[in-house]
Amino acid sequence: MVARIITVDPFDIVVFGGSGDLSRRKLLPALYQRDRSGQLPAEARVIGSSRRHLSDEEFQTMARDAIESFVPKADQDPAVIDRFIARVGYVSMDATGTDGWPDLAKKLSDAPERIRVFYLATAPDIFGPICEQISAHGLVTPASRVVIEKPVGKDLESAQDLNNAIGKIFPETSIYRIDHYLGKETVQNLMALRFANSLFEPLWNSKYIDHVQITVAEDLGLETRAGYYDTAGAMRDMMQNHILQLLCLTAMETPTSLDADTVRDEKLKVLQSLKPMTPMQVANLTVRGQYTAGASTLGPVRGYLEELERPGSMTETFVAVKAEVSNWRWAGVPFYLRTGKRLPSRVSEIVVQFRAIPHSVFEEAAGPLQANRLVVRVQPDEGVRLWLMIKDPGPGGMRLQYVPLDMSFAKAFSVRNPDAYERLIMDVVRGNQTLFMRRDEVEAAWSWVDHILDAWAASNEPPKPYRAGTWGPSSAIALMERDGRTWHEE
Ligand code: BG6
Numbered sequence: 001m002v003a004r005i006i007t008v009d010p011f012d013i014v015v016f017g018g019s020g021d022l023s024r025r026k027l028l029p030a031l032y033q034r035d036r037s038g039q040l041p042a043e044a045r046v047i048g049s050s051r052r053h054l055s056d057e058e059f060q061t062m063a064r065d066a067i068e069s070f071v072p073k074a075d076q077d078p079a080v081i082d083r084f085i086a087r088v089g090y091v092s093m094d095a096t097g098t099d100g101w102p103d104l105a106k107k108l109s110d111a112p113e114r115i116r117v118f119y120l121a122t123a124p125d126i127f128g129p130i131c132e133q134i135s136a137h138g139l140v141t142p143a144s145r146v147v148i149e150k151p152v153g154k155d156l157e158s159a160q161d162l163n164n165a166i167g168k169i170f171p172e173t174s175i176y177r178i179d180h181y182l183g184k185e186t187v188q189n190l191m192a193l194r195f196a197n198s199l200f201e202p203l204w205n206s207k208y209i210d211h212v213q214i215t216v217a218e219d220l221g222l223e224t225r226a227g228y229y230d231t232a233g234a235m236r237d238m239m240q241n242h243i244l245q246l247l248c249l250t251a252m253e254t255p256t257s258l259d260a261d262t263v264r265d266e267k268l269k270v271l272q273s274l275k276p277m278t279p280m281q282v283a284n285l286t287v288r289g290q291y292t293a294g295a296s297t298l299g300p301v302r303g304y305l306e307e308l309e310r311p312g313s314m315t316e317t318f319v320a321v322k323a324e325v326s327n328w329r330w331a332g333v334p335f336y337l338r339t340g341k342r343l344p345s346r347v348s349e350i351v352v353q354f355r356a357i358p359h360s361v362f363e364e365a366a367g368p369l370q371a372n373r374l375v376v377r378v379q380p381d382e383g384v385r386l387w388l389m390i391k392d393p394g395p396g397g398m399r400l401q402y403v404p405l406d407m408s409f410a411k412a413f414s415v416r417n418p419d420a421y422e423r424l425i426m427d428v429v430r431g432n433q434t435l436f437m438r439r440d441e442v443e444a445a446w447s448w449v450d451h452i453l454d455a456w457a458a459s460n461e462p463p464k465p466y467r468a469g470t471w472g473p474s475s476a477i478a479l480m481e482r483d484g485r486t487w488h489e490e
Contacts, residue, residue: 008429010043010114014104016095016130017121018048018059021224022149024066026180027121028088030421032067035084036077039426043114047107049091049100059090075416095122096129101137108139116144117428124151128165135169145428147176150241151232152437155453156446163439172439176428181242181348182435183420183427186382186409190249190350191258193376193384200374201254203354204329210371211334213351213488214246216378217343219296221317221468222307230308233315235288238339240449244271245437246378247335250350251325260433264441271444275324282455287464287476289318291342294468301342301468316463317341320476321452322483336480338487342468348378351488362398370402375488382417383408 013031015023034040048059064085068076091107093100108116118134120127127148134140146166153159166175181187194200203209216238222229229237248267255262277285290313292303304317318340325335354372362369373387385404392399409417427435464473471477471487480486 013117131169177437180420183424216339273327274448279455285322287320288316289473290463318472350376
């Protein structure tokens with residue numbers, strides 16, 4: 001089937017932090033790609049804004065450079081780049097002060113009815129003040145939306161403060177909290193897999209599933225984000241949001257429709273079912289690590305502390321957790337979650353391990369029987385693999401083999417895999433909140449995570465070292481092995 005492109009309604013998007021990394025690497029390329037596909041109407045405008053004093057033309061040059069640097073060469077069409085750049089303008093402003101706001105108001109004033117997206121690609125501590133300025137300058141219209149990036153707070157209390165500050169200006173139905181994992185194609189495919197097939201749902205419970213593993217591994221280190229990362233760590237940066245969202249989509253009940261609140265109600269119930277851990281359980285069921293010098297796929301690399309140039313940091317770059325979803329469907333099924341930087345490769349996947357068959361009719365010579373396993377590969381090599389036992393072809397009696405029924409999306413469909421931001425920005429314009437985190441979801445996630453963070457802080461134990469290029473501290477392997485299970489590796 002061919003992808004269907006439906007043009008969105010006219011909109012203006014104002015990107016605060018417009019000259020920053022996120023805007024250059026993700027937002028401008030994503031908007032360009034949607035323009036190239038024909039989804040942007042002629043009137044759509046992109047207004048960058050930051051403290052830097054730039055003219056429209058200077059910002060346009062920056063935007064052109066971003067597209068030429070971050071859009072694959074094959075997708076760069078000079079005529080579309082020119083058309084896109086003509087949509088781009090700039091306002092230099094002090095986002096939390098008063099300078100520049102009248103200029104922004106003037107730029108927007110010719111289309112007051114149009115959908116207005118305020119994208120806050122800035123540090124989270126100024127989300128609240130920016131919203132206040134947007135309101136103080138009379139820029140909030142009925143068709144306005146605000147988009148914020150994670151982290152939404154650093155614990156429950158700060159998340160509530162932030163949500164209150166934004167909620168004073170915008171209603172919840174206009175607030176779009178991005179978790180870009182929800183925009184990834186394969187993550188959405190998880191819903192298709194579960195709810196568009198009758199095959200899995202009857203088995204999707206503790207009777208047939210032994211355990212679930214969710215891994216989000218990166219081979220990268222700190223890159224240019226040391227300042228932010230050292231205040232966050234893997235638990236706040238990846239687990240509180242991306243991994244818990246993947247867990248929600250895996251564990252939630254079937255929603256009655258794909259309506260935003262119906263889906264989010266179901267995800268919320270999963271987050272509320274996560275069993276809070278006591279400090280003793282945190283010591284037994286979580287592992288935090290920090291990488292030391294070793295090797296990445298590109299060669300030797302420094303350890304976290306050397307990269308950071310700050311000895312003594314206790315920030316974790318790896319975390320593994322054995323979580324429990326305490327409800328009727330999942331009681332007794334462990335969810336092993338892990339994420340880390342400087343691991344051997346970049347791989348995100350959800351592994352659903354089914355239970356072993358109750359009784360084998362095969363002789364020992366047939367070889368060992370392995371239980372079925374469904375692997376949803378989020379990235380790279382997006383696809384789904386269902387591991388089955390089959391008979392080894394050819395003569396020689398009944399010999400069994402464990403092989404994957406392999407559905408590689410790249411091989412099956414010859415369409416470009418869009419970046420998550422393309423989908424998500426268009427959903428903001430369309431007013432569809434299904435793939436965005438609602439306030440109560442974010443806060444429920446923090447409630448569970450806070451128990452772990454508090455216990456770590458109280459124990460004052462440093463994270464366990466692991467060599468860059470390995471799968472984390474050995475205790476992360478032990479976390480599964482002592483339950484007689486192993487992490488999935490292909
Ligand atoms: C971000 C984290 O949310 O996700 C980064 O802040 C991480 O630390 C990134 O590198 C990973 O995203 P992706 O899409 O490359 O898997």
